[in-house]
Amino acid sequence: MKVKKYITSIVMMTLSLALTVGCSSSETNDKQTNEVNSGEEVVVATSVAVTEILDKLGVKVSGVPTTSYDLPESAKDATEVGSPMNPDMEIIKSLNPTVVVSVDTLGEDYKKTFTQNNIPSEFVNLTNVDGLKETVKTLGERFDKTDKANEILKELEDKEAALSNKEKNDEKVMILFGAPGSVMIGTNKSYVGNLVQICGGNNVFSEGSSSYIQVNMEEIIKANPDKILVMMHALPEETKKTVEQELAKDSWKSINAVKNDKVIYLDTEYFGMSANLKAIEALDILGDILYEQ
Template sequence: MKKNIFIYLLIIFSLILTSCSNKTNNQAMQKDAADKAFEESIDLKGINSGKKSEEEQGKKIIMNSVALANIAAKLDIKLAGVPTTRLGKMPERYKHIYQIGIAMNPNMEVVKTINPTILYSPDSLKDWLDEGLEKHKIPHKYVNLRSVDSLYSVTKELATEFKKLEKYNILKEEKEKFFIEYNKKISNKTKPKVLVLMGLPASYIVATKNSYVGNLIELAGAENIITSDKEFEQVNLEYILGKNPDYILRTAHAIPEVVNQMFEEEFKNNSAWQHFYAVKNNKVIDLNSKIFGMTASFDYTDALEDLEKIFYK
């Protein structure tokens, strides 16, 4: 018994020491690439050449996320502006609409030029956007897109505002039909224990059930080993080792090519990860960051089907 405890403490020490060392090295290696990608100059003048803004019932609407643009497309809402993106999939119908730059750091001069009636944005971007939106007096509203249910709440709100309830009701019926079939497939299955890592350039955090990815894990019938009232938590290696999840799922918040490299370096160079059941059994899965992101989207059906295959087949 004492021997087991001693081994356990050695592993904990190894986890903490190795992780701190590797994280410092990895952050140094990745920071330049991340900064370069984030600060990359976007030639909006060139991108917006020949593009236009459209009005919906006399209102100029900017959707400051791909997820919100997809909601607008589902409801057949005309837009005046959309974000510039390389990660998400912008609906084809908005390819001719003015772009305002990346969602976390939109070009406020371009936003002002559009002169929107309202700019909608996920509330997860509030800390990045508040100062600029207030300074330039841009009318705006933040919405919650942290779960599938909140996705439909926002969709209903927009459908009501822009008289598109008929289209919303169709979407709602499709959702209900999907979950009836999906829940049948996963019923009576053994719930796996899951750790979800959300990668940021040069670092990573743990996604709880209050994040969108965490919500997907729960809907797929699995157990998130991290219980918290927060959306994300810092990595607590001692706690994670004690829970020893069946699966470790990894996804990227932004710049996936940088984040994926960071994860590879971390799991390769930090020998502490080799103590985890999920690593020993090849159950470390890199999720498609286009559908496993920070905000809910109608791709949730694809995401849940992916999780069903991972957990139960």
């Protein structure tokens, strides 16, 4: 009899525990469902530029890229989801996002990874200032932040209008894109090239089939730029050494920019691969460089 009573007690405890867990799980699922039904978004940003745009719009992010760059204060409690070029899909899926916002320049295979993992995603164009403006407009509409988006757009457009009234600068400029172990030339399809164009600068290699083209010394000597703007991708100290070693070669000694010490290393905080909300400050800095006396 005692044994039967003991077994009955164990069964009742087990059922009670199962019901408790079941209720807890149900409450969690109900909470997630209520959040979606109430319109609350779970947003993941996979690049620094996208994170900054969403912050400026007032959109809360639950996931952010792993980066050495400072992220907005609003993202301090967000989960790191890995590098911008190779985010961790398992971490992203664990956040159960309603949307992941990424840049569209990392190729079709990158986009397919999100589709294959059934992760809702949106890809934005941040290759130039026009793309930045379109991204701000699109995300403003997507998250019902059109008033804030319009404020940002007006600030950008006012800056562009002010610069368009300046007299064009005929001084020849070349953009040198440095990465550890290699250098390339930036065309006007690159973000920095686009900024030079907006400032009225004369990029001697404005044309090109892509944002960056291979260095051709014969063409560089022929163009003979007066200033060289150096943009650096990641590891700035290591990249700077690579560029300095390149410019120390005899083939560069006849170039006006090198002879006259007019090689300018751009601040990575303002001049990167992607257009971002520091574009206005970047245009001011670039204007001072291009129009210095």
